[in-house]
Every structure is written in C-alpha cells, then in structure tokens.
Amino acid sequence: MERNQMHRQVSVMRQSLFDQGYLDEQFIQLEELQDDANPNFVEEVVTLYYRDSSRLILSIDQALERNPLDFNKLDTYMHQFKGSSTSIGAKKVKAECTQFREYCKAGNGEGCMRTFQQVKKEYTILKRKLEAYFQQARQVGPSETACRPRN
Amino acid sequence: MVSEMESGHIEEMDIEVLPSMWPDDVGTDAGKQFNVEKPKGDQDMLEEVTIIDDATIVDFKRLLELTNYTETGSSQLAYLVKHWEYKQANAVRLLREELDILSKQREEVELKKLEILEEHRFEEERYGGDKRPISILDEVYDLWQDIPRRKNDVIVQNKRVEIDAEYDTVVYWKQRAMHLEKLLEASTQREQILTEKLQESIKDLERQSSPVEELSQILKRADNFLHFVLQNAPVVIGHQDKELRYRFIYNHFPSLHEDDIIGRTDVEIFTGSGVKESQDFKREVLEKGLPAKREITFETDLFGSKTFLIYVEPVFSKAGETIGINYMGMDVTDQVRKRERMAKLREEIAVQKAKETELNKTIHITEETMRAKQMLATMSHEIRSPLSGVVSMAEILSTTKVDQEQRQLLDCMLSSGDLVLQLINDILDLSKVESGVMKLEATKFRPRQVVKHVLQTAAASLQKILTLEGHVADDVPVEVIGDVLRIRQILTNLISNAIKFTHEGKVGINLYVVSDPSSVKGEGCHQNKVSVDGDNEEQPHSPETKVWIRCDVYDTGIGIPETALPTLFKKYMQVSADHARKYGGTGLGLAICKQLVELMGGHLTVSSQEHCGSTFTFVLPYKVSTASDNSDDPDELSDMADNNAATDEATERFFQFQPRTLGSLFSSNGSSRSNMGYTRSHKLNGFSDNSYSFPSNSVRSKETASVEEACSTVDDAETLCQPESSSSHSPDPANQDTVCRGNRCQDDTSSQFQNPIIDSTHHKETSREVAVAANTREPQGTCQRREKSDTSSQCVSSCSTEVPKSTLKPKILLVEDNKTIVMVTQSMMKLLGHRIDVVNNGVEAVCAVQHHNYDLILMDVCMPVMDGLQATRLIRSFEETGNWDAAVKAGIDQGVLSLDSLQNGLGSTPSAKRIPIIAMTANALAESADECLANGMDSFVSKPVTLQKLKECLAKYLP
Secondary structure: OHHHHHHHHHHHHHHHHHHOOOEOHHHHHHHHHOOOOOOOHHHHHHHHHHHHHHHHHHHHHHHHHOOOOOHHHHHHHHHHHHHHHHHHOEHHHHHHHHHHHHHHHHOOHHHHHHHHHHHHHHHHHHHHHHHHHHHHHHHHOOOHHHHOOOO | OHHHHHHHHHHHHHHHHHHHHOOOOOHHHHHHHHHOOOOOOOOHHHHOOOOOHHHEEEOHHHHHHHHHHEHHHHHHHHHHHHHHHHHHHHHHHHHHHHHHHHHHHHHHHHHHHHHHHHHHOOOOOOOOOOOOOOOHHHHOOOOOOOOHHHHHHHOOOOOOOOOOOOOOOHHHHHHHHHHHHHHHHHHHHHHHHHHHHHHHHHHHHHHOOOHHHHHHHHHHHHHHHHHHHHOOOOEEEEEEEOOOOEEEEEEOOOOOOHHHHEOOOHHHHOOEEOHHHHHHHHHHHHHHOOOEEEEEEEEEOOOEEEEEEEEEEEEEEOOOOEEEEEEEEEEOHHHHHHHHHHHHHHHHHHHHHHHHHHHHHHHHHHHHHHHHHHHHHHHHHHHHHHHHHHHHHHHHHHHOOOOHHHHHHHHHHHHHHHHHHHHHHHHHHHHHHHHOOOOOOOEEEOHHHHHHHHHHHHHHOOOOOEEEEEEEOOOOOOOEEEOHHHHHHHHHHHHHHHHHOOOOEEEEEEEEEEOOOOOOOOOOOOOOOOOOOOOOOOOOOOOOEEEEEEEEEEEOOOOOOHHHHHHOOOOOOOOOHHHHHHHOOOOOHHHHHHHHHHHOOOEEEEEEEOOOEEEEEEEEEEEEOOOOOOOOOHHHHHHHHOOOOHHHHHHOOEEEEEEOOOOOOOOOOOOOOEEEEOOOOOOOOOOOHHHHEEOOOOOOOHHHHHHHHHHHHOOOOOOOOOHHHHHHHOOOHHHHHHHHHHHHHOOOOOOOOOHHHHHHHOHHHHHHHHHHHOOOOOOHHHHHHHHHHHHHOOOOOOOOOOOOOOOOOOOEEEEOOOHHHHHHHHHHHHHOOOOEEEEOOHHHHHHHHHHOOOOEEEEEOOOOOOOHHHHHHHHHHHHHHOOOHHHHHOOOOHHHHHHHHHHHHOOOOOOOOOOOEEEEEOOOOHHHHHHHHHOOOOEEEEOOOOHHHHHHHHHHHOO
C-alpha cells in the first residue's frame, strides 16, 4: 500500500518533469533501454551526462572570459553540450543551448553570456530535480513500474 | 740684439745643413736635437757626462773616402761649402751696401754744398746735416764674434746744426755754411773709417774662412750626443765595405780592440753559429741593394749565446753601386727568450685545452654510450615487459569463454602484440649486437634438428603452395656447439624471407661442411673435413675441433635486383619502397642476420638472379662436441627421448614439406597437407602416416590466417627460438598447451614430434587427425569447440570476403566522441541485439576500418582530431584504391597502418564492398545532409538518436 503510494509519488514526480517541460520524449527512450541487465541505466546515463558536461561547462565559462570571444570555439563546445543534453532529453537545457548557438552565430557576446547563465540555471535545476527523482525511485526499489514506467 | 739675430740665423742654417750631415736613420727630426745649443755657446752641458771616447773606433781615412765618394758625404760637403759661401757673400753684400749708402750720403752733401754755394755765392759746401744719420750697421750682423764688438765705435752721434744767428741773414748763412763744412769733414772722416773697417773685415773673413773646422765641430757635437744617447744601449753600429770588412764599428761593450775589428770581416773576427748566417745576410743585402732586417742568434765563444736583431742597409756610391753596408744590431736575447717562453706556454695551453676538449668528448661519448645502454635496458624492460604482459593476458583471455566477436578482437590483439614484440626484439637484437652487449651462448645442438624445426615452423605458417626442403650432408656432425638460439634465429629469418618472396617452387636449406674459409676459399666443397660417418655411429671428435658448416638457404622466388644487393644487409633497407609495401617487414631482418653471423665469426653472403631466386649463404665455425649423446638442449631432448628412432633421426639428411593436394588448395575445405618425408628408410614404428605429416597448407580459419600473416610478415620471426614465442603465435594457446603437455608426457603422441607446433596453428585438421591417429590428450571438447569457432569466426580478416556470413551478426562501428551519446547509442544497439565497436574520432575510425571489416558505420560529424566527413572520405578512398595512401597523406601514422597494409599487400584485393556509413548529426538541416552525402556517407540520422531511427537505419542497411 505504502509502496504503491510511493510508486505513485515517483510517477507523479516524473510526470511533472515532463509537464513542466524539463524533459522530453528522449528521456523515455532512455527509460526504454533500461532492463534487468541495466536496472539503473537512466540514472547512469544522467550521471555520466552530468559528469561529462561539467567539463564542457567549465570550458565554456573559460571561453566566455576571453576577450574577444572565440565564437567558433564556443559554438563547438555548445554543440557538444547540446548533443549530450539532447540525448538525455533535457528539453529546457537544450532550448537554452539552441538559443546560445543562435547568439553565437550572430556574434552576440552579450546574448551568449546571458543565455549561458540560463543554460547553467536550467542545468542545475534539472540536476536537482532528477537527483530527487532518482533518489525517490531508488527508495521505491527496482520495481518494474519504477524502472520502466509506461505512461 | 746682435746675439739674438745671431742665434736665429744659426738655427736657420742648421736646419738646412744637418739632415744631410747624418745618415737617414739619424733623420731630419733627430737633427733638431743638435740645435739645442749654439755651436760656440756653452758646452758645459756635456762636460758633466762621461763619454767614453774609445767606444768608437773609426777609420778616419775611410770616413774621408766616404765623404769624398759617397753621395751623402759629398752632399754634406756641398752643403757645408754653400753655407760658408752664403755667409761670406752676405757679409760682403752688407759691407757694400754700407759703402753705397755712405757714398750716396757724401754725394748728397756735396750736392747741397754746391747748391748753397751757388745760391749764396758762398764757397762753402752744404751738408744735409738735418738728416738723420743712419746706423746701417744696426741691420748688419756678424757671424763672427770679434766683429760685433766694433760696432759700438761706428755709431754716429746725431747732431743738429745749431745756429744762433737770425734766419736768412748773412751771418746766419755764414754760420750755417761753417757748420755744414764741419759736418762734411766728419762725414768724410767716417767714410774713411768705414773703408778701413771694410778692409779689416775682409781680412778677418779671410782669416776665418776654413769650413772644416766648423764642420768637425758640429760633427763632434753630434758625435758626443750620439755617444750620450747610445752609451747604455745594447746596440752595435757598424759600417762594412764591399768586402764586408769593418770600416767602422760602434760597440758600447767592446770585447775586441780596434785592430781586431777594423779591416776584418765577421767570419774573420769570431766563430760560432750565426756568424756565417749574418755574413750571408749582409752579403744578400749588399747584392740586392735593399735594406732588410733579420733576427739572428749567435752562439759564439766571444759573447755566448745571444740573439741580435740586425738591420742592414746598403750604401751606394754616386754611380749607384753598392760600396758597403751600414749595419746596426740590437741585442734582443731577453725578448727572444721571453717570446719563446710565451710561445711555449701558449703551446702548452693549447695542448692542455685540446686535451681537455678530447677528454670532454670522451666523457660525453662515454655518457652517451652509458645512456644508450641504459636506454637499451630500459627499452627491454619498459616496453617488452608490459607488452608481453598485454600479449600473455590476451592469450589467457582467449582461453576463457569468449564469444566469437571477442575472439576476433583477441586474435587481432595477439597478432598486433606479437608484431610489436617482434619489432622490439629486432631492434633490441640489433642494438645489442651493435653495442657489443650481445653475448653468445655455447650449447650443444643438433644441426639436423635445427634445420628440421625451422622448416617445420615455416611449413606450419605456410600459406602458399611451396615445397620446403632441407638437405644435410653426411659429413655434418650430429652435434655441434654453438649458439643455437641465434643460429635458429638466422635460419628462421632467412627462411621466412625466402618464403615471403617466393610465390611458387621451393624453398630449402642445404647444410654441409666446408673447409676453413680462411685456409681454402673454395665454396661448396663437400669435403669430409671432419670425419663423421653418415650412419648410426658417431666417431668421437677431439675436443675443441672446429668445423665450418656452410648453410645455403635457397628459393625460387622473385630474386633480388643487382642494384639492391649492396644495401641488402643495411639496416632499414629494403629492395624498394614498393617491396616494402607489398611484402612488409621492417628491413631489419637481414641486418640482424648479418651481424649475428659476423658476431659468431662467420660470414653471410647472397647470390641472386632476378625472377629465378636467391641463395643466402652463411658459413659458421662450430666446435664439435665429444660426447654427443647427452644433449643439454631440452628441446632436443624431448624430441629425442620420445623418438625411438633417435639414431636415425640424428643422421637423417633430407627433409621435405610438400603441399600434397595442390589442386584442391584453398578451394576445398578438405584437409590439404604437406608431408614431411624422409628419403631414407624410416622406421614408422607402426604409427600411421598421419603422424609424420604436417599439413602446411590446410585451409585454416581466417583468424588464424590473419595472425599468421602478421607473423610471417615479420622478417625473422623467432617462432622456434623460444617455445613460448611459438605459442604466442598460436591463436589457441590452450589448445597448444594441451598438446605440448601431451607431448611432454610422451607416450601417446611420442611419434609426432612435430605435431605440437603444427597443431597449434592447424588445429582443426590436425587435431582431427591426432584424434584419429593417436590417443592425444587433447580433449575432444576442445576440438569440437575449435571447429565450431572456426566456422563462425571466418569473417575477421580482410581477405575473408568470400566466406559466407549469413550466420554472422553484422559488425557495427560507432564513431562518436560524446560519452553520453555513446552510452545511449550503445544501449540502444544492444537492445536491438547488436554489439558495436566504439571509437572516439575519425582517425580511430580509419584505423578500426583497417583492422576489421564492418558492415555498418555510424559516424558523428563533429569530432575532435578528425571529423566524420574526412574519415568517411578516407575510408571511401581506401575502398576505391585498395590502399591507405590518402590516410597516410592525411597524417595518420604509418605505423598504425602497417599491419593492415601488409595484409592487403599479401593477397587481398581492394575490398570490393562499400561499407554503409551513416552520419549522426545534430544539424539535421538540408545543407548538412547534402554535405554528408557529398562526402561519401550513405545517409544520416539526426540526433538525438532514438530506437526507432536506429531500427529503421539498420533495417535499411543491414541485409
């Protein structure tokens, strides 16, 4: 009973992530890859994503401190970051990334800086939300519903 | 006033005269210094100076001659005379002028007187008394001192005519006339006096007229000064006549009397070294007529060892002939000594420096050598150990339960590892030999066994229809002592080279005894130098008997062009770049062979005819062992012990490994083998024929082939040198281990002394045969497993395209640098039932394609190092041309490519297959898609990749 409740709670949390536009269907793709052999696949991917992309964030931070800005470099970094974000379905982050690259193309340094703050903000929010979600999900345990929820 | 004028005048005169009074070296400037005093002035100055007069020895007659005959002398004289005449003329002129003036005055006075008389009819004469008397003598000066004293008398008082009477009266004029009369008288008187004085002066002049006195006075003064200046100088001044007899010498420290010198020559005066030289030098100057300087060292009894700087100047007569020399010598002994000492010191310093440099160089070289040696040791440890670790781990891994995909990877890993190991061994061997670190071992071994083993090994890895044969002459001792490992290495190397370059026909080894090449240079003489009878019995040889055995490794291959022969044994040299690409290899093999042979005291030669074949010959000295039966070569022992036909084997003389079913090779899957047969009678001991047969050409699974290709490309694969190295070449060490163990256990497999090795690479057929022929220890299960794996693992090598792969899973390569995407894609593919290889950039992708055949490539476009577009272009270029030139050009390391280019060179045609390459791009825009297609990609998947997209893609491109 309690467990079901928790399941529902997790499921609500997950749904809200979609509803609030933090995640998109790519996240579902990841969830579909989760099976008995890889019960924590989604979490692993997300962990990898955060580990890998923090390096990129740092690089972009440094690149933004340069004067004049190397837009090519910024774009390359952001391309990478966006690719990673896209592949885990981080919708809002992705949107900010796209915006960033637009500014990059336009050569708008001001816009880049501003957007990058947004990127970082979304990135951090998502991290916090996903962490909470995964923690909740882990507590519920490796149940089929938690692992492969089909909504 | 007078004296002033006097001195001024003399100065003037002296300037004119003195330069010519003295030889040039006294000089015009030097002449001035004689002017400090008036000639007749104070001479006390020199009185304080002691002048040793006898220092100068002068032949005055000669001086007179000189003044008479030499130009300088006569000009001197002329100047003196002129001087004197000038002075006389001057005096006369002055007196005349005075006279003129006086007479003019008188005339004037008389004229006036007449005027007055006429005017006033006075009889008196008038004088121009109001005129100022002119003291003419004021302007006259006299050189001679006695003259001026009289001047005072001559001065005329200026008297005015004083008249008291009134002007223009008769009285006045009378008085005036009277006065003038008086003045006239006085004037007349004065005239008289002057006339007298003139007479006197003329007399005076006559009295004082001799210039010689004057000249000698001046000369004396100059002489005194010269003495003063020269009195302490270590200088000798002399004049010698035409015959080099001294006419004048000045020597401040005379050791000889005047009589001893004047009129004599140097040689007559003193003896010793240097005298002659100086004489000759003077003569030379005399003849040449040019002044010269020279430094001459005298070694005489008179004044010991002294060095003089001598200046010799010729003296010319008026006619321009040389009539003698002026000579000046300065003692520079001390300077010379100092100079010599300096030179010596400098020399010593230079030598010291050179030594130091040399020493530094030596130290440097020593350090370098040390470092090189250190490097060598480091190399062997730092590269070899981890690499062998990798290889052996891979081997161990390959014995565990792995699926076929992993096995393929492992095989590739093993073959690459072996190749690298071999390369390192080669380089190490070479540097070992070069640095003199290589030590040779002396062990007993049986040459026949070595030949057999080498041929066996070669046969085992043979992929061509070749006959391998070995002839060993009867006279070759059964056992000899030498470094068997190195000899095997050489043989293996030469054989593998021969096989590599031979496409049909045969490759073989001839072994026979030759006479000591140092005594007889004849080749190929099969003389029985060492008496060994070819039969079972061996005669004991005296210990330390040396035998020279010649070994020919011949083939019927492509041969070597004559132009390549000189560089054949050089390091890293191959016949041509083309060969290198086609046949591979490092170009170290032959260099190592040659160095090893030479290290062992033999020599390696080659003879070759292009397109017909080559023969490599090496002649080595061996010691012949006395006791032949206790071989300490474990390898041999194991062979020997389990062969009850040991004696037979010990003397067998012909081995052949022949492809048996030539026609069916490669086309049939059946067992095609070569036999190793003995031409002589063999005791088969009841074993089946199979036990002696070695399938050297069996169609093997491609994985094995690829491994062996890799091995055989190495010039001198040391496959038999160490047991473990042979196992490392086998794809299934477990299999081999088993057999090896079986071998060591003897009983069952005892007759198959070759099989273990063959087994390792010809697992399938042989193991089957073994299973049939004897009770091998090889578990049947392994056999089965092997067979199974054989069928399933045929797709690895690039030459395996003909093998049907319907049963295989497609091989997919993912090229992606983003870890997250890699993880996701990998999982998706796994879900779809595919295992994929992952590389992180274009370069790695190209390398991966080189080493494996992929059925599909998923390629990210934006990547570091090399992007997907370029990688695709390179892969396409390879597919079209069959070579990786484009990749090499793009900067991908040749070393990375080597393995593969070898494989391609060895037989496979350019891959006809076009690998589908799917771009993975985040820019799913039309232009980006066009770009992908333009670069040779087949399609693209936009990111993020989804299961659905992948599924569609795979369905489309994988059959």
